[in-house]
Amino acid sequence: xxxxxxxxxxxxxxMTAMCDVAFLLLTFFMLxxxxxxMEPVQVVxxxxxxxxxxxxxxIQITLDKDGRVFxxxxxxxxxxxxxxEINKNKKLGLTPLEMQSFVSNTAIGVPFSQLKSYLALTxxxxxxxxxxxxxxxxxxxxxxxxxxxxxxxxxxxxxxxxEQGTKARIAIKADGSAxxxxxxxxxxxxxxxxxxxxxxxxxxxxxxxxxxxSEEQAAAxxxxxx
Amino acid sequence: xxxxxxxxxKKGSPRVDLTPMVDLGFLLITFFMFTTTMTKPKAMDIQMxxxxxxxxxxxxxxxxxxxxxxxxxxLSKDHRIYYYxxxxxxxxxxxxxxxxxxQNSGGIRQxxxxxxxKVQSLIAQGALTATDQTTVLIKPDSNCTTKDLIGILDxxxxxxxxxxxxxxxTPVDQEFIKKTEQANGE
Numbered sequence: 001x002x003x004x005x006x007x008x009x010x011x012x013x014x015m016t017a018m019c020d021v022a023f024l025l026l027t028f029f030m031l032x033x034x035x036x037x038m039e040p041v042q043v044v045x046x047x048x049x050x051x052x053x054x055x056x057x058x059i060q061i062t063l064d065k066d067g068r069v070f071x072x073x074x075x076x077x078x079x080x081x082x083x084x085e086i087n088k089n090k091k092l093g094l095t096p097l098e099m100q101s102f103v104s105n106t107a108i109g110v111p112f113s114q115l116k117s118y119l120a121l122t123x124x125x126x127x128x129x130x131x132x133x134x135x136x137x138x139x140x141x142x143x144x145x146x147x148x149x150x151x152x153x154x155x156x157x158x159x160x161x162x163e164q165g166t167k168a169r170i171a172i173k174a175d176g177s178a179x180x181x182x183x184x185x186x187x188x189x190x191x192x193x194x195x196x197x198x199x200x201x202x203x204x205x206x207x208x209x210x211x212x213x214s215e216e217q218a219a220a221x222x223x224x225x226x
Numbered sequence: 227x228x229x230x231x232x233x234x235x236k237k238g239s240p241r242v243d244l245t246p247m248v249d250l251g252f253l254l255i256t257f258f259m260f261t262t263t264m265t266k267p268k269a270m271d272i273q274m275x276x277x278x279x280x281x282x283x284x285x286x287x288x289x290x291x292x293x294x295x296x297x298x299x300x301l302s303k304d305h306r307i308y309y310y311x312x313x314x315x316x317x318x319x320x321x322x323x324x325x326x327x328x329q330n331s332g333g334i335r336q337x338x339x340x341x342x343x344k345v346q347s348l349i350a351q352g353a354l355t356a357t358d359q360t361t362v363l364i365k366p367d368s369n370c371t372t373k374d375l376i377g378i379l380d381x382x383x384x385x386x387x388x389x390x391x392x393x394x395x396t397p398v399d400q401e402f403i404k405k406t407e408q409a410n411g412e
Contacts, residue, residue: 049380202268202269
């Protein structure tokens with residue numbers, strides 16, 4: 001009987017295809033990734049069913065769980081104008097380097113009186129300061145620019161944004177466990193500046209089944225599909 | 227000579243071992259998968275009632291709302307929600323204050339849906355006109371959190387409430403909360 005010769009198979013597998021797939025996925029993730037923007041403090045936002053995308057060039061007011069207020073404007077050109085204006089009006093005596101530090105900083109959470117010493121710190125030091133020591137921007141329910149520094153920031157920013165040709169939109173990013181009186185201060189500050197329409201930044205959540213909104217969305221989908 | 231060595235040297239296979247490259251590829255994929263945020267944060271627009279310090283509109287506005295279309299929601303500590311029908315303005319006839327939470331079934335959502343149905347049946351009966359709409363007054367007290375406020379505003383969207391407003395809590399309402407807490411043995 002002739003011996004059956006088993007063909008010897010190489011243990012090598014062609015990795016080319018696998019490599020292709022790996023790099024295809026890698027490319028996808030690299031392009032799809034948008035890194036989380038740097039935040040001065042960790043804020044856990046509540047969820048809502050809203051599907052609106054956050055507009056660019058907005059004023060962001062961050063409220064952390066201890067009620068500290070941080071302020072940022074998502075427009076670098078306007079930021080430059082804002083700090084120059086504030087430096088001039090509040091006589092802070094900032095150096096050009098400190099002003100540059102403000103422009104590249106993520107968010108400000110100190111009163112005007114501490115702004116100069118805060119901006120003199122290195123970015124890493126500022127980050128550490130935000131986490132622990134920063135007092136937040138002084139805010140109250142009045143529209144008085146002396147005690148309510150947030151109102152001063154907003155007014156200056158709106159003016160500067162208008163010069164840049166964009167209308168100021170205000171987004172409040174509030175921590176879910178922040179107490180209501182702190183939120184009320186923000187709302188009252190905006191109200192005193194005659195801003196009654198603004199946005200809360202939230203996480204997304206699914207629309208519950210069997211409610212008016214889910215029926216409405218289903219109807220819109222059916223109408224769109226025809 | 228070097229030239230000779232190349233010519234006479236072993237014929238190297240043209241294949242390159244791709245295993246390390248694949249390893250690297252997957253390592254980077256893992257990294258990007260973990261750092262990527264697929265669910266972008268969303269913006270929830272809210273419109274506060276126009277308020278001017280010079281003109282006190284709030285009282286007039288409140289008196290314009292009919293008692294039978296109104297539902298008052300009080301937000302309090304521990305994510306508790308107190309609610310009653312009407313606006314609780316009649317001191318001789320205190321409303322029946324109930325307490326609930328944000329649970330999915332039988333919570334505040336059910337109360338809002340029931341209220342909407344009630345208003346619709348009143349319109350069908352002719353007790354209200356077709357222009358009357360369910361109105362929800364949201365009164366957050368000082369112990370509630372942002373999560374509660376966002377949650378209740380979201381419920382307004384979920385249940386398609388046509389008219390709602392966030393207003394300041396009154397001492398009367400605080401008294402209602404206190405009484406209900408006492409009645410529940412606190």
